[in-house]
Amino acid sequence: MLELRNISYEVEDDKESREILKNVNLTIDDHFVAITGPNGGGKSTLAKIIAGIITPTSGQIFLDGEDITGLSITERARKGISYAFQQPVHFKGLTVKDLITLAANRDMSISEICDVLSEVGLCAKEYIDREINNSLSGGELKRIEIAMITARGTKLSIFDEPEAGIDLWSFNSLIHVFEKMRKEINGTILIISHQERILNVADKIVLIADGTVSAIGSKEEIMPKLLGTNTEGTCKTLIEKAE
Numbered sequence: 001m002l003e004l005r006n007i008s009y010e011v012e013d014d015k016e017s018r019e020i021l022k023n024v025n026l027t028i029d030d031h032f033v034a035i036t037g038p039n040g041g042g043k044s045t046l047a048k049i050i051a052g053i054i055t056p057t058s059g060q061i062f063l064d065g066e067d068i069t070g071l072s073i074t075e076r077a078r079k080g081i082s083y084a085f086q087q088p089v090h091f092k093g094l095t096v097k098d099l100i101t102l103a104a105n106r107d108m109s110i111s112e113i114c115d116v117l118s119e120v121g122l123c124a125k126e127y128i129d130r131e132i133n134n135s136l137s138g139g140e141l142k143r144i145e146i147a148m149i150t151a152r153g154t155k156l157s158i159f160d161e162p163e164a165g166i167d168l169w170s171f172n173s174l175i176h177v178f179e180k181m182r183k184e185i186n187g188t189i190l191i192i193s194h195q196e197r198i199l200n201v202a203d204k205i206v207l208i209a210d211g212t213v214s215a216i217g218s219k220e221e222i223m224p225k226l227l228g229t230n231t232e233g234t235c236k237t238l239i240e241k242a243e
């Protein structure tokens, strides 16, 4: 279980201080949680704070009751938090097979690696020995990153807009990846997304707008409010309702 207590994050913008997150209190104890909301609301900032990529100005983060606020990204990774970057890190000479094996932190047979790649819609034999470099397209890199997180199978897996840069056909297979992950992964999956089909898979939806949590609920509670309007309009409605 992940608990955020009074998380605030301020930045200096043109010598003026700007509060990007304002006293966020949030408990994540469902299996599959989606965070959504208007552009610039603070979703990615919150995900980076959970992963330890940035440090909150104030507040505390607890993982299964342990205060992890002061832990680095590596220490948090050891505790079981994975964060899917927009693209995997490039290392010269590192192949797709190497990356997946490193992520799993155990020996994997070729057929196991192929299964992981097939799950994200990549034809395994074409990719397994490819070097991770700029010869791979943005969508391919994204899928390799998702495959890596799947292989790692940690306590908390965070995906920031996994649909970004993925074509429509691949998006359909991506939905299946997340549906499968929901069934097969034991830990918590936290996804930032604007996509209704991803939100549909979620057990709980958290709406973040203007640096605060403006609504939390099951998809049955939140989806009817989200449908039929754009996200920004919906958020305004929800904020008004919350006030």
Ligand SMILES: Nc1ncnc2c1ncn2[C@@H]1O[C@H](COP(=O)(O)OP(=O)(O)OP(=O)(O)O)[C@@H](O)[C@H]1O
Residues within 6 Å of the ligand: 011, 012, 013, 020, 037, 038, 039, 040, 041, 042, 043, 044, 045, 046
């Ligand atoms: N280091 C920074 N310095 C200045 N402003 C920042 C910094 N980091 C984030 N911001 C601003 O904070 C706000 C929230 O950014 P964030 O990326 O968390 O939004 P988001 O909800 O993920 O948006 P999107 O849906 O567009 O991805 C934005 O207005 C962004 O420009």
